[in-house]
Amino acid sequence: MIRLEKRPNPSRLWTALTPVVAVVLTMIAGGILFAALGKDPFEALRTIFWDPLFSEQFAAFSRPQLLIKAGPLILIAIGLSLGFRAGIWNIGAEGQYIMGALCGAGLGLAFYPTQSALIFPAMVVAGALGGWAWAMIPAVLKIRFGTNEILVSLMLVYVAEALLASAALGILRSPEGGGFPGSRNLSQIDAMANPELIAGTGMHWGVVTGFAAVIAAYVLLNRHILGYQIKLTGQAPRAARFAGVNPSMLVALCLGVSGALAGLAGLFEVTGPAGQISIDFNSGYGFTAIIVAFLGRLHPVGILLAGLLMALTYIGGELAQFMLGIPAAAIQAFQGMLLFFLLGVDVLSNYRIRIGKGAPA
Amino acid sequence: MDAINPVILIASLIVASTPILLAALGELVCEKAGVLNLGVEGMMIFGAICGFAIAVETESPLLGFLCAALAGAALSMIFGVLTQFLLSNQVATGLALTLFGLGFSALVGQGYVGLKAPATPAVPFGPLADLPVVGPILFSHDAMVYASIALVAAVWYVLAHTRAGLILRAVGESHDAAHALGYKVVRIRLLAIAFGGALAGLGGAYLSLVRVPQWTEGMTAGAGWIALAIVVFASWRPWRIVLGAYLFGGISVLQLNLQAAGIKIPVELLSMSPYVITIVVLVLMSRDRTRTALNAPAALGRSFHASS
Numbered sequence: 001m002i003r004l005e006k007r008p009n010p011s012r013l014w015t016a017l018t019p020v021v022a023v024v025l026t027m028i029a030g031g032i033l034f035a036a037l038g039k040d041p042f043e044a045l046r047t048i049f050w051d052p053l054f055s056e057q058f059a060a061f062s063r064p065q066l067l068i069k070a071g072p073l074i075l076i077a078i079g080l081s082l083g084f085r086a087g088i089w090n091i092g093a094e095g096q097y098i099m100g101a102l103c104g105a106g107l108g109l110a111f112y113p114t115q116s117a118l119i120f121p122a123m124v125v126a127g128a129l130g131g132w133a134w135a136m137i138p139a140v141l142k143i144r145f146g147t148n149e150i151l152v153s154l155m156l157v158y159v160a161e162a163l164l165a166s167a168a169l170g171i172l173r174s175p176e177g178g179g180f181p182g183s184r185n186l187s188q189i190d191a192m193a194n195p196e197l198i199a200g201t202g203m204h205w206g207v208v209t210g211f212a213a214v215i216a217a218y219v220l221l222n223r224h225i226l227g228y229q230i231k232l233t234g235q236a237p238r239a240a241r242f243a244g245v246n247p248s249m250l251v252a253l254c255l256g257v258s259g260a261l262a263g264l265a266g267l268f269e270v271t272g273p274a275g276q277i278s279i280d281f282n283s284g285y286g287f288t289a290i291i292v293a294f295l296g297r298l299h300p301v302g303i304l305l306a307g308l309l310m311a312l313t314y315i316g317g318e319l320a321q322f323m324l325g326i327p328a329a330a331i332q333a334f335q336g337m338l339l340f341f342l343l344g345v346d347v348l349s350n351y352r353i354r355i356g357k358g359a360p361a
Numbered sequence: 362m363d364a365i366n367p368v369i370l371i372a373s374l375i376v377a378s379t380p381i382l383l384a385a386l387g388e389l390v391c392e393k394a395g396v397l398n399l400g401v402e403g404m405m406i407f408g409a410i411c412g413f414a415i416a417v418e419t420e421s422p423l424l425g426f427l428c429a430a431l432a433g434a435a436l437s438m439i440f441g442v443l444t445q446f447l448l449s450n451q452v453a454t455g456l457a458l459t460l461f462g463l464g465f466s467a468l469v470g471q472g473y474v475g476l477k478a479p480a481t482p483a484v485p486f487g488p489l490a491d492l493p494v495v496g497p498i499l500f501s502h503d504a505m506v507y508a509s510i511a512l513v514a515a516v517w518y519v520l521a522h523t524r525a526g527l528i529l530r531a532v533g534e535s536h537d538a539a540h541a542l543g544y545k546v547v548r549i550r551l552l553a554i555a556f557g558g559a560l561a562g563l564g565g566a567y568l569s570l571v572r573v574p575q576w577t578e579g580m581t582a583g584a585g586w587i588a589l590a591i592v593v594f595a596s597w598r599p600w601r602i603v604l605g606a607y608l609f610g611g612i613s614v615l616q617l618n619l620q621a622a623g624i625k626i627p628v629e630l631l632s633m634s635p636y637v638i639t640i641v642v643l644v645l646m647s648r649d650r651t652r653t654a655l656n657a658p659a660a661l662g663r664s665f666h667a668s669s
Contacts, residue, residue, distance in 0.1 A: 332465075
């Protein structure tokens with residue numbers, strides 16, 4: 001007879017250990033999955049987790065990719081984690097990411113071909129505002145009408161995708177694109193480009209902002225009354241209300257910040273690695289960031305590490321697709337599995353496992 | 362507007378609504394038992410590919426639907442074990458189920474892109490189907506359309522008029538009280554989750570076998586989320602699920618028809634309309650807080666642990 005016994009306080013040891021256990025379990029389950037696909041599981045796992053970093057053949061190309069992919073994931077996940085901590089579920093980061101990119105790119109392209117050092121900063125502000133505004137829709141509806149923010153923010157992803165298609169085919173379409181959908185290549189226009197800051201590292205403004213967000217979130221959560229209120233609301237909503245926390249303010253703040261960060265991620269992506277507004281320039285970072293936030297235990301430093309790990313699965317996944325013919329979708333399933341295992345082993349942080357018959361509950 | 366034939370429109374809105382109807386009905390039962398499963402989209406798409414694959418391999422749509430229901434239920438059990446035994450957060454686990462379902466179904470569906478599903482035959486109503494207006498609207502659908510309505514009736518009857526339904530609702534209203542009365546809360550919830558998964562799977566298979574009928578990655582395109590919204594819209598009442606689903610099916614069919622008819626409204630505006638209208642409806646439903654709050658199961662989304 002196996003019983004669960006609630007711990008008086010979550011175990012610190014297990015809270016830190018569960019992500020590691022989850023990763024190991026995912027690797028085992030992933031190995032089984034790859035074996036079922038008829039691939040050598042050890043080779044597949046080595047290709048995904050080891051080769052991008054250490055193989056002489058690929059590392060030179062892959063290592064910079066690590067920061068390029070991790071940047072937007074960390075940036076978005078930091079924003080989401082604030083809300084998740086307070087029980088405010090913003091699931092629509094993908095839409096906010098798209099709207100940030102659209103607003104920022106739209107502003108920049110409106111000034112084309114003006115070259116001014118002010119254009120890129122203005123685009124950054126527009127990107128953040130675009131994401132913020134898109135996130136404020138579920139926030140305002142929740143505050144004013146009590147509408148479920150999960151469903152509204154998610155519906156807005158599909159609306160944003162329709163707007164993206166419209167922009168790529170319509171107003172933002174490059175006049176020199178020969179009729180193909182997609183905007184001008186922003187990364188090749190000096191005033192609008194988000195270039196690699198240190199050659200060969202993959203470091204661009206989005207990555208810098210991501211690191212800054214990690215530090216800011218750490219300070220906010222540990223040294224600021226707002227961070228305390230966020231944590232308190234998540235753990236004891238009633239107590240938080242007695243302690244004078246304004247729930248409406250918290251909803252607006254958490255959704256707004258996560259929207260702005262997602263918008264920034266979209267802007268940096270479209271001016272850098274992606275280069276242009278195209279129908280499918282968004283690559284699901286907004287959804288993967290949810291996994292990153294949980295894998296990082298909603299903790300800024302944890303999110304930093306989780307973002308890097310998740311970026312590795314993207315790069316390794318591409319490599320595995322190229323080298324072993326493992327379908328791209330396998331990586332997505334793999335990432336979903338990781339979240340399952342994490343949520344599953346999480347029980348160890350909050351409960352003790354007792355084997356044998358105890359006192360009846 | 363002349364290009365749109367109202368009879369064909371209504372007949373096709375029924376087809377368009379059936380997937381969301383099935384998924385929403387399953388979620389309703391699940392939520393009545395106090396479990397918020399946000400993985401509907403994932404279970405739907407997994408049902409879509411499993412149903413499609415089996416139907417293509419066996420050339421039997423019936424087997425396809427059956428396996429889709431089993432696949433949806435099987436996938437929902439991951440959610441069930443995690444939330445009921447390992448006490449994980451229902452919101453996060455449901456999201457994980459959707460993310461996993463989207464990826465896993467794309468993986469399973471690798472070899473099935475571009476194939477055509479075997480036709481699901483209409484139920485032969487004989488001369489009834491040839492009646493003008495009524496025939497095409499009521500009597501020329503496949504068995505799943507009628508089965509979905511029958512399921513609504515069955516769910517309504519069971520929830521409202523049977524002991525099993527009473528127990529299910531008790532578990533959803535207060536798991537502690539139900540536990541104290543000696544009901545197996547976890548077991549009942551697992552059954553409700555499995556039922557929800559099976560219906561989501563059926564809904565998905567209806568998409569890939571009848572509505573589209575093809576397999577494409579991500580083909581549910583938010584239908585599972587709209588199903589979740591419809592449960593709120595219906596304020597957890599079975600018959601209002603039908604109303605909600607047909608309303609949304611109607612919108613999505615109408616926007617397709619308007620696109621085809623070349624009406625001077627931008628295509629993007631039309632294609633985002635089902636999602637925008639879902640938001641508007643959610644707002645209208647949530648505005649009156651007391652009423653929705655009264656109808657939502659009291660223990661919705663809360664984990665149950667016998668010691669706490």
